[in-house]
Amino acid sequence: MLKCSDSSYYTGVTSNLEQRMFQHNTAFFPDCYTSSRRPVELVFIAEFTDINLAIEKEKQIKKWSRLKKEALINDDYEALPNLAKKDFDK
Numbered sequence: 048m049l050k051c052s053d054s055s056y057y058t059g060v061t062s063n064l065e066q067r068m069f070q071h072n073t074a075f076f077p078d079c080y081t082s083s084r085r086p087v088e089l090v091f092i093a094e095f096t097d098i099n100l101a102i103e104k105e106k107q108i109k110k111w112s113r114l115k116k117e118a119l120i121n122d123d124y125e126a127l128p129n130l131a132k133k134d135f136d137k
Contacts, residue, residue: 048091048108048120051084056116058108060101064092091120 049057049071057080061067068089069075074082081087095101108116115130 048089048116049081049087050090051081051087053084055084056090056113057081057084057087058105058116060098060105062098064089091116 049059051057057071059067068087071079071081071087072085074085076082093101093104095104108119111119112130115127118124118126118130
């Protein structure tokens with residue numbers, strides 16, 4: 048997961064992290080979400096041996112709230128279940 052210069056987060060999958068970080072920070076793909084939000088900083092990484100599982104987790108994290116992503120980044124795993132709950136009293 049990357050933190051962009053506008054403080055938004057970008058989640059993606061790659062098999063070559065060094066190359067992909069270079070691509071994000073140089074706007075190698077001009078239409079990419081991060082190209083106008085440079086520089087980007089790597090804030091979370093998870094390694095998988097199964098690409099299908101990696102893609103599944105990427106899609107899951109992309110749906111998370113900002114607070115839940117930040118709990119993951121900060122290794123606050125105990126907070127994750129509570130951040131998944133909806134507040135219907137609002």
